[in-house]
Amino acid sequence: MKPRFHALKGVEDILPPDTYLWRDIERKAMQAFGPCGFEEIKIPIIEHTELFLRSIGETTDIVEKEMYTFTDKGGRSVTLRPEGTAPVVRAYVEHNLATRPSPQKFFYRGPMFRYERPQKGRQRQFYQIGVEAFGVAEPGIDAEVIAMLIDFLEKAGLSSSLSLELNSIGCDVCRPDYKAKLREYFGGRLSELCPDCARRFEQNPLRILDCKVERCAALKQDAPLITDSLCEACRTHFDELKNLLGNLGIDYKLNPRMVRGLDYYTRTTFEVTTNLLGAQNAVAAGGRYDKLVEEFGGPPTPAIGFAAGTERLAALLQSTLKAPSPSLFIATLGAEASREALKMAVSLRRKGIWTEIGYGGASLKSQLRKADRTGAVYVFIIGEDELRERKAKWKNLKDGSSGEVRLEDAEGFIQNAGQRLA
RNA sequence: GUGGGCGUAGCUCAACGGCAGAGCACUGGACUGUGGCUCCAGGUGUUGUGGGUUCGAAACCCAUCGCCCACCCCA
Incomplete structure (x- = not known):
């Protein structure tokens, strides 16, 4: 492709x-x-x-x-x-x-x-x-x-x-004087400057100072400095700023x-x-x-x-750089569990908790692998058995701990867990 | 605008005139419902594009496009 x-x-x-x-x-x-x-x-x-x-x-x-x-x-x-x-x-x-x-x-x-x-x-x-x-x-x-x-x-x-x-x-007062000084200095050495600088000489002699060509660098070594040509007002301003x-x-x-x-x-x-x-x-x-x-x-x-x-x-x-990752990944087995997971996810997301859901009717193994790859901290596993007993299995992917929680308590569980992590 | 380097799998790169490959990543399995570690299997390609040289080109030549780096200049 x-x-x-x-x-x-x-x-x-x-x-x-x-x-x-x-x-x-x-x-x-x-x-x-x-x-x-x-x-x-x-x-x-x-x-x-x-x-x-x-x-x-x-x-x-x-x-x-x-x-x-x-x-x-x-x-x-x-x-x-x-x-x-x-x-x-x-x-x-x-x-x-x-x-x-x-x-x-x-x-x-x-x-x-x-x-x-x-x-x-x-x-x-x-x-x-x-x-x-x-x-x-x-x-x-x-x-x-x-x-x-x-x-x-x-x-x-x-x-x-x-x-x-x-x-x-x-400023307008002192820069013209300085440009004149620069032209005076470089004027006699015009042929020694690089072609770009020869052009700058006319248009904007200040730019010659910025040139990185070696022979210009050598030439400008002894060029007059703007800071020596500042008018009284500019000098005072600059000195005060340095202070x-x-x-x-x-x-x-x-x-x-x-x-x-x-x-x-x-x-x-x-x-x-x-x-x-x-x-x-x-x-x-x-x-x-x-x-x-x-x-x-x-x-x-x-x-x-x-x-x-x-x-x-x-x-x-x-x-x-450290990118954030989901707080929870809900892995499900069966259509009924999938509906339950969607409900839970939408509710958790309204509370600002980043929740992902396993999709594609994938095996539990592949859902867990995906959960791991997203960097999720917790996984809920909801299958037919869990659904019958109105509970979810939870697992902490960071430390491997696991347990069970009743579905009605699941949201609170994750919210508390999030606070512990934060 | 000028100069140099590089274009091969999703990524990093090998093969440098003789069957296009490896690692990573991906998907599945080993393990019917438990990730990471290990092992196995699987797919990926107009070798940037077009022409030329050659029995034979990813490789050599020409052109072209793209990317990178540098000059110029700037954030």
């Missing part, structure tokens, strides 16, 4: 037991975000193409070659969201959320789409859990958001093997060469990386975007956010 259909390249099914892990990750995120006042926002996965062009930046890789863009039946150019910040900002402006008490804090989760060649830790449809906080310019909120991210990752069970990198990439993180006991590594791939970032940028996922080492990343709300037609509103890659978190947590 050969499947007639298969999933698209770079698009995966997430199956149990992995879905339990995913559910757990999202639950931990909500546990971390809730006390910080972040509320869930549901945003569309499809938007006007223009939204992403204007926010992410026309010369970024995402916009240049990775967007799922098409024309809908109404002739509009639409795009499957490649990231979550732009849609949230759009919603913030569209619904006048600035009129609510500041700060407004949101989290979202769901799929993003980027047309890239898939590889380890990178899919075309991938999931993110992200947050955005609007309306606070002070570095305190930067520290809050970063602390919340660290708290989330720790709750999820991955404090080790992760490192937090921090940078400031300046606050220090006070909170949050370890970080300054990385003055960290450049984010989206144009809307200002000042603070940060990234949480791991060395356990191959080449795709970013687990979560974010930063401040103080101009975006205004650019989208809202009032001048400072903002900051981050997004974490759910697949990558799940990949890091894989080994500790």
Whole structure:
């Protein structure tokens, strides 16, 4: 038998037991975000193409070659969201959320789409859990958001093997100066740069710092650092943030060469990386975007956010996964017993107890084998003899103990057993 | 978009020019109504697809599709 259909390249099914892990990750995120006042926002996965062009930046890789863009039946150019910040900002402006008490804090989760060649830790449809906080310019909120991210990752069970990198990439005031310095520095060595970087020199010289080609790496060794070119306001903001993180006991590594791939970032940028996922080492990343709300037609509103890659978190947590299993499996012999089992199962399930029933008129042996394979803790055996005496035989598959219980007491028996196990 | 690796049973893989196999898993039995352990039996295949070379191809060649990894970039 050969499947007639298969999933698209770079698009995966997430199956149990992995879905339990995913559910757990999202639950931990909500546990971390809730006390910080972040509320869930549901945003569309499809938007006007223009939204992403204007926010992410026309010369970024995402916009240049990775967007799922098409024309809908109404002739509009639409795009499957490649990231979550732009849609949230759009919603913030569209619904006048600035009129609510500041700060407004949101989290979202769901799929993003980027047309890239898939590889380890990178899919075309991938999931993110992200947050955005609007309306606070002070570095305190930067520290809050970063602390919340660290708290989330720790709750999820991955404090080790992760490192937090921090940078400031300046603002409208100081970044032009820095770009000029970079062009001055690389200008004389243009021929030594790789072809990609030669192109970046014109479009966005900051990206040269991110290049991994060896000869560029050597060249940029002595390149001027953004952190040496920050204006007074940006410097103060950055220094204060570092102080606050220090006070909170949050370890970080300054990385003055960290450049984010989206144009809307200002000042603070940060990234949480791991060395356990191959080449795709970013687990979560974010930063401040103080101009975006205004650019989208809202009032001048400072903002900051981050997004974490759910697949990558799940990949890091894989080994500790333990899926739940049924509390009870009812094996039956005969049609009458089968009816009795169904009644009992429906009743138990209403009480929230995971109950499975043996089907197919299979032998008791095969039903028990199936019960064992489902991981059920208890089995009830109901045959003709038991039915006549209105009782069920029970067996604990974990420790092998067994006995009998009257049918009318059976539900209570399992409920009590469940409490003992819990 | 570029480079490399790999496509054989549900899964992991052998066979590397001469009859397509093993382990695991699955189903049944040994044990008429008691799982796991053991033993026995059973089924699974267009060897990704199409062409070529050859007396003979899973193997060699070409093309194509798919998957994986890496570059680029990112979560």
